[in-house]
Amino acid sequence: MLEKRLSTQIAARGLRNLQANSNITFFGSGSIAKILVETMAIEIESLYDSIDLNLSQTRLQTASGVFLDLIASQFGLSRFSGGMGSVQARDKVVRFFVTRGRLSDFLGGSSPTRGEIPAGTEIYSSTGITYEVTASAVFPATATSVWVSVAPSDVAVGTRANVPAGAMNRHSLNASVQVENIATLILGTNAETDDEYRLRISQHINARVSGSRTAVFQAAFSFPGVSDIRINNFRYGAGSFEILVIPSTARLPNNIIEHIRTEVSRIVPFGIRVEVRGPEIVPVNLVVSIDMGEGGLGETKDLAREQVKQEIRSYIGEIPMGGELILNRIRSIALQSNSAIKDINIQQLGIHCRPQVIANYSLRSDEIFDISRKLAEPIMVV
Amino acid sequence: MAIYALQDIEVTDDGDIVIDEFGEIKIASPLRTVAQAIDWVLLTNKGELVAEPSFGANIQSFYGDSNIGTTHQFMEASIIQELGMQGLVEIESTDIDVVPIETDEATILIHTKGNFLDTESETGAFTRFIDQFDGVVRAYIYPFTSGTIKPITT
Numbered sequence: 001m002l003e004k005r006l007s008t009q010i011a012a013r014g015l016r017n018l019q020a021n022s023n024i025t026f027f028g029s030g031s032i033a034k035i036l037v038e039t040m041a042i043e044i045e046s047l048y049d050s051i052d053l054n055l056s057q058t059r060l061q062t063a064s065g066v067f068l069d070l071i072a073s074q075f076g077l078s079r080f081s082g083g084m085g086s087v088q089a090r091d092k093v094v095r096f097f098v099t100r101g102r103l104s105d106f107l108g109g110s111s112p113t114r115g116e117i118p119a120g121t122e123i124y125s126s127t128g129i130t131y132e133v134t135a136s137a138v139f140p141a142t143a144t145s146v147w148v149s150v151a152p153s154d155v156a157v158g159t160r161a162n163v164p165a166g167a168m169n170r171h172s173l174n175a176s177v178q179v180e181n182i183a184t185l186i187l188g189t190n191a192e193t194d195d196e197y198r199l200r201i202s203q204h205i206n207a208r209v210s211g212s213r214t215a216v217f218q219a220a221f222s223f224p225g226v227s228d229i230r231i232n233n234f235r236y237g238a239g240s241f242e243i244l245v246i247p248s249t250a251r252l253p254n255n256i257i258e259h260i261r262t263e264v265s266r267i268v269p270f271g272i273r274v275e276v277r278g279p280e281i282v283p284v285n286l287v288v289s290i291d292m293g294e295g296g297l298g299e300t301k302d303l304a305r306e307q308v309k310q311e312i313r314s315y316i317g318e319i320p321m322g323g324e325l326i327l328n329r330i331r332s333i334a335l336q337s338n339s340a341i342k343d344i345n346i347q348q349l350g351i352h353c354r355p356q357v358i359a360n361y362s363l364r365s366d367e368i369f370d371i372s373r374k375l376a377e378p379i380m381v382v
Numbered sequence: 383m384a385i386y387a388l389q390d391i392e393v394t395d396d397g398d399i400v401i402d403e404f405g406e407i408k409i410a411s412p413l414r415t416v417a418q419a420i421d422w423v424l425l426t427n428k429g430e431l432v433a434e435p436s437f438g439a440n441i442q443s444f445y446g447d448s449n450i451g452t453t454h455q456f457m458e459a460s461i462i463q464e465l466g467m468q469g470l471v472e473i474e475s476t477d478i479d480v481v482p483i484e485t486d487e488a489t490i491l492i493h494t495k496g497n498f499l500d501t502e503s504e505t506g507a508f509t510r511f512i513d514q515f516d517g518v519v520r521a522y523i524y525p526f527t528s529g530t531i532k533p534i535t536t
Contacts, residue, residue: 011433023409026388029437029468030419032399033391038433 002055004048011041060201064194072201082158082191086134086151088255092373094123094131094168094181097145099377104141106174113141117148122172123179125163130154145376152187161188165317165371166310182371182378184317186225186248219263220245220276223256230366240273244366246321252278279321282363283372286312287348287380288334290341304338305381311337312379313371322365327358347382384472385508387499390415395535413498413511417518419470420492424461424522424531439464441490445529449488454480457490457524465492471518472496486527489534494518 014037015027024033057067069079087093096103096117104115121133131150139146152161168181192200203214213231220229220243228246235242245252245260261276268274290308292301311333319325327346334344349356353374363369372378392400392410402408410418426438439461447453458478466473477493495517497508511517521534 007433024389024391026390026415026419028388028419028470029434030422030470031390032393032418032422035422035431035433036391038431042432 002048002052004052005045007038007041007045010044011038014041060198063198068194068197068201072197075201075204077201077204079197080189080192082189084152084161084189085187086149087185087187089135089137089147089149092147093183093185094150094179095145095147096137096171096173096177096179097376098177101144102141103139103143103146103177106176109138115139115141115143115146117146117173121148122153123150123168124170125167126169127160127163127167129161129163131168158190159188162186164314166313182313182373184248215267216243216264219267220260222263223259225252225256226260235275236273239271240275243274243276245276245278247278247368279366279368280364281370282367283350283352283374283378284316284325284361284369285348285350285353285372285375285378285380286330286346287382288312288330289345289347289382290334291343291345292340293342300340304340307337308334308341308344308381309379312381316369316371319363319369321368322363323369324363325361325369327360383475383510384496385499386412386416386496387508388412388415389501390418393418395421395533409501411498411501413518416471416494416498417520419468420465420494420518420520421533423464423468423470424490424492424520425533437468441524441531442529444524445526447526449482449484449486449526453526454482454488457488461490461492480524483523487523487525490522490524490531492518492520 011034015034018024018033018037019027027034056062057064058071060068060071063071072078096107098106102115107115107117109116115138117133117137117139119133119136123131123133125131130153132153134149134151137146137148154161163181163185165182165184166180168179168185171177171179200218203218216231217229220226225248226245227248230244230246232242232244234240243260243264245257247256257276257278264274264276288308290304292304312330315330315333316325327349330346331344335341346358349358349361350372351361353372389409389412392408392414394400400408400410423437423439424441427442428438428440429435431437441457441460443460444453444457457480461478462473462476465471465476471494475495477491479491480488481491482488495511497510498517500507500509522531523534524531
């Protein structure tokens with residue numbers, strides 16, 4: 001590493017040399033020789049800074065900004081500029097629904113037998129992010145719930161567009177219709193920071209050996225919403241492996257799995273079988289009753305029910321893969337969600353839409369809980 | 383009476399380095415060295431030298447002042463203080479006079495007497511300059527309307 005010298009050190013050494021090797025003897029203030037040496041010393045000091053900076057920018061560990069971009073370009077890499085995805089209706093994440101009557105009572109369509117949620121309908125999250133329905137959703141007149149495709153209105157918000165389960169609760173249509181996102185939405189990615197970029201460049205050096213473990217990891221982590229991956233060797237016999245993608249939320253959009261599969265297939269050698277899958281989804285539904293005592297306003301009770309529902313939904317969403325559903329935890333968070341609640345009783349627990357004994361439920365190592373999407377009201381609070 | 387024996391790189395009155403007949407940087411005589419140093423002090427304002435921000439007589443600070451006796455006394459005091467502080471000349475044998483020559487201009491005259499080493503002499507003798515026009519004599523014109531001091535070259 002370059003040892004930096006200050007201008008005073010450089011000048012002192014220069015003046016000592018002049019004193020020893022020339023006839024110049026006047027080095028006080030106002031000396032021409034001193035002024036010349038000091039002026040050059042100041043320039044040389046700034047040159048030391050410049051050399052130090054440029055040396056540091058030639059190394060991957062210390063380079064930043066455009067210098068890091070230059071290093072990356074030697075490996076054919078470029079910085080991710082951030083992006084924004086969308087969630088499709090088939091992913092069953094965002095839905096409009098009614099608790100009384102039918103959807104078509106409030107959202108009519110072009111035909112009397114169908115209703116419609118038009119494209120461009122805005123949905124607002126409690127975090128201040130606006131989403132838009134990207135494709136018109138037509139539903140039969142008898143439907144009480146319909147899944148929709150959505151994307152953030154502003155593509156420049158980055159990870160701020162990511163919202164937790166239940167955060168999307170207002171929309172621009174008839175107020176009698178409700179909206180919800182039953183899972184966390186992770187659609188936005190920020191522009192790659194220097195640290196992230198540096199890590200990717202260093203991994204790329206290993207990943208260039210096609211089919212290496214690092215290459216597989218890098219391919220899988222190129223997409224948003226991936227929390228971790230687990231590689232199960234020889235899952236389908238010799239010469240095979242399975243990639244279990246662990247999502248940041250309960251359910252990975254199908255297109256992400258497809259993208260990862262395509263990306264991994266590019267780097268896996270011929271003859272090797274590889275399967276990519278997400279965790280096994282274990283749908284759960286609950287019926288919970290709350291006791292708020294006699295009297296009280298109906299609105300207060302409705303609010304309390306909604307709060308309990310949101311808290312339970314958040315709790316289920318936070319249980320990791322292979323985790324355990326603990327009923328006492330549900331009782332605890334439900335009681336804490338609203339001070340007016342005196343007691344709580346879990347009346348029904350359903351797994352895979354089948355009633356279970358009301359007891360804690362442990363997942364297998366590749367399973368993850370999700371709110372049941374086959375039921376109109378998977379978390380019912382009465 | 384002070385003894386002056388130190389030598390510096392020689393520059394012209396315009397500030398250019400002088401090259402001798404052998405193509406080398408010329409070393410100034412002690413007499414010339416003191417003259418150059420006085421020039422540097424007078425022509426430099428405080429803050430102009432990055433390595434020594436406090437160096438300079440700061441004559442520009444009299445820009446816009448009235449060309450009257452009180453101002454001249456302040457200028458003389460300021461110059462003598464700076465020359466003394468830098469240790470360039472012996473104050474007791476240095477005369478400084480600021481004399482008005484126009485309504486908005488004054489001349490600054492500096493005269494330093496003393497014993498100066500004669501570098502031409504092989505014996506290392508000192509030459510004694512004590513007469514009125516001997517020793518180091520520097521003159522400058524200071525226009526109060528611009529505040530930019532100019533040396534009078536011969």
